Amino acid sequence: MRVSRGSTSEEPRDDTVAQLTRRAWVRSGLASLLALPWAKSLGAASAPAAGAYFNRKRAARGLPQDDEIVLGVSAAFSGPSRGLGTELYRGAMAYFNQVNENGGVNGRRIVMKLLDDGYQPDPCVANTIELIQDETVFLLFNYVGTPTVTRALPVLKKFRDQQVYLFFPFTGAEPQREPPYGEFAFNLRASYRQETAGLVDNFVALGRRRVAVFYQNDAYGRSGWAGVREALARHGETIAGEATYMRGTQFGASMRGQVEILQARSPDAVICIGAYQACAAFARDAEDL
Numbered sequence: 169m170r171v172s173r174g175s176t177s178e179e180p181r182d183d184t185v186a187q188l189t190r191r192a193w194v195r196s197g198l199a200s201l202l203a204l205p206w207a208k209s210l211g212a213a214s215a216p217a218a219g220a221y222f223n224r225k226r227a228a229r230g231l232p233q234d235d236e237i238v239l240g241v242s243a244a245f246s247g248p249s250r251g252l253g254t255e256l257y258r259g260a261m262a263y264f265n266q267v268n269e270n271g272g273v274n275g276r277r278i279v280m281k282l283l284d285d286g287y288q289p290d291p292c293v294a295n296t297i298e299l300i301q302d303e304t305v306f307l308l309f310n311y312v313g314t315p316t317v318t319r320a321l322p323v324l325k326k327f328r329d330q331q332v333y334l335f336f337p338f339t340g341a342e343p344q345r346e347p348p349y350g351e352f353a354f355n356l357r358a359s360y361r362q363e364t365a366g367l368v369d370n371f372v373a374l375g376r377r378r379v380a381v382f383y384q385n386d387a388y389g390r391s392g393w394a395g396v397r398e399a400l401a402r403h404g405e406t407i408a409g410e411a412t413y414m415r416g417t418q419f420g421a422s423m424r425g426q427v428e429i430l431q432a433r434s435p436d437a438v439i440c441i442g443a444y445q446a447c448a449a450f451a452r453d454a455e456d457l
Contacts, residue, residue: 235272236279240299242320243312243338244287248418248445252312256338257282260310281305285316287415287443292316296323300332308334314341314388315415321349328352341391360441364395367439368403376436378408382426382450383441385412392441409433419445423453431457 243253257280264278272278281303285291292311299305300323311317317337321344324334334353337344340360344353371379381396383389389412397407411426427450430438440447
């Protein structure tokens, strides 16, 4: 599946700062471009410099120089997790459309180039290479999921000379927050360690110290599992029990086996780290049993 969507841009107006590199531009504080009401907050010269740099990159590859800022997105637009990619796209476009309708960023429109990875690592890697090499996107944006993002990070390192960065991946995993990949990503959401620590701390405060974990059997689930384990260790506790499921499991699947495994451990609480349909199936079968 290949999907393209329209959004905003920015046209070069001052070559005196055109030598500003992508790395310097992003690191300079203009990273707030993608998170704040930037149309009114950008400096008069820096945004055109970014546009000039982007157009030079496209010209070097024989691509047309245009009036668009192209953000590359690889996310789940099909499969059980398609709601994540779809709603993140809709949320971003709700804001980008407003910016576009008010003249964009110094006249340049934001455009999102969407590629579907179905929440699977291998397609995400292929999409990332395509976005960097063939599409020459300005930056990568709104990737969805730990199993996909963790596989895309080595691609960013390999193509570090292209100076492409990943903004706001929808995952709380650690690899994009620490060396050797932390320099390539700008995170918006909390980490799984922060989220699971909050859950564990509150359960312990309520006297529920035997905490079990139900999680997706991949990098995503293991990241959350590790967060629960670390948080419990600070309270002198260990995980009371654990059960897993395979990525892509849908609501119609039976979770009786997982419920029985955890039930045998008599937990005070179960923290679920998984996709919506699988977690809903687990809750359903836990209630039934």
